[in-house]
Amino acid sequence: MAEISGVNTSTGIDGNTYTSSVSNDSLTTNDFLKLMIEELKLQDPTKPMDSSRMLETQMQMSTLNSNLSMVKTLESIQKSFAQSSISTAVGVIGKHVENGTLAEDGVSNKAFRVNSIENIDGEIYLSAQRLLYLEQIVSIPDPEDSSKTKIINYDAAGYIYDDDGNKTGQTIALESIGNPLIKDGKPVILDQDGNEVKEHDFKLTGSTIPVYSDQIEQIPFTSITAVF
Numbered sequence: 001m002a003e004i005s006g007v008n009t010s011t012g013i014d015g016n017t018y019t020s021s022v023s024n025d026s027l028t029t030n031d032f033l034k035l036m037i038e039e040l041k042l043q044d045p046t047k048p049m050d051s052s053r054m055l056e057t058q059m060q061m062s063t064l065n066s067n068l069s070m071v072k073t074l075e076s077i078q079k080s081f082a083q084s085s086i087s088t089a090v091g092v093i094g095k096h097v098e099n100g101t102l103a104e105d106g107v108s109n110k111a112f113r114v115n116s117i118e119n120i121d122g123e124i125y126l127s128a129q130r131l132l133y134l135e136q137i138v139s140i141p142d143p144e145d146s147s148k149t150k151i152i153n154y155d156a157a158g159y160i161y162d163d164d165g166n167k168t169g170q171t172i173a174l175e176s177i178g179n180p181l182i183k184d185g186k187p188v189i190l191d192q193d194g195n196e197v198k199e200h201d202f203k204l205t206g207s208t209i210p211v212y213s214d215q216i217e218q219i220p221f222t223s224i225t226a227v228f
Contacts, residue, residue: 111131112131
């Protein structure tokens with residue numbers, strides 16, 4: 001809505017003087033004083049204006065101007081803070097973070113891998129995938145080159161998959177998710193009937209890989225408690 005910023009006077013065809021306002025988007029105390037002077041000129045001498053009310057109105061205008069100036073300053077500070085937050089948040093892309101929420105065991109904290117950041121209505125959010133568990137890497141000699149090894153793909157239940165993503169019928173026995181059961185220095189392998197395979201070339205590499213949820217979660221940047 002436009003605000004009064006100036007006053008014009010004109011004489012009508014009836015000989016009387018009329019006051020009209022000029023509006024734009026800026027209202028100052030000087031504009032109010034101009035309006036007040038014009039009102040004083042045109043007031044009824046038998047019913048003079050209440051000077052205390054005029055002063056009160058002027059103080060209200062002064063307060064309004066101060067508030068508008070403060071709002072602009074706060075908006076500028078908010079914008080600068082948002083830009084600073086974005087610059088800081090960029091540094092966690094590709095890293096793991098925690099937001100203080102507990103995992104299902106009620107003890108450990110949930111961890112997430114940050115894929116990207118986004119400014120939503122002035123607040124910075126992280127787009128992240130939850131880290132589900134660390135999986136022990138299992139390998140076998142490469143059938144095409146025995147000097148090389150081939151990484152075995154298995155799921156949280158231990159089912160082994162081939163290169164096309166199909167179950168092979170064999171299973172890695174697990175102590176817990178991602179942790180194969182070890183016997184005689186080797187992971188225990190079961191056939192499709194659940195019987196232990198006595199002779200096999202499966203072995204642990206001593207390394208782990210993180211397994212993430214397919215679900216993308218939006219996490220407020222201000223909720224982050226740890227970065228690693």
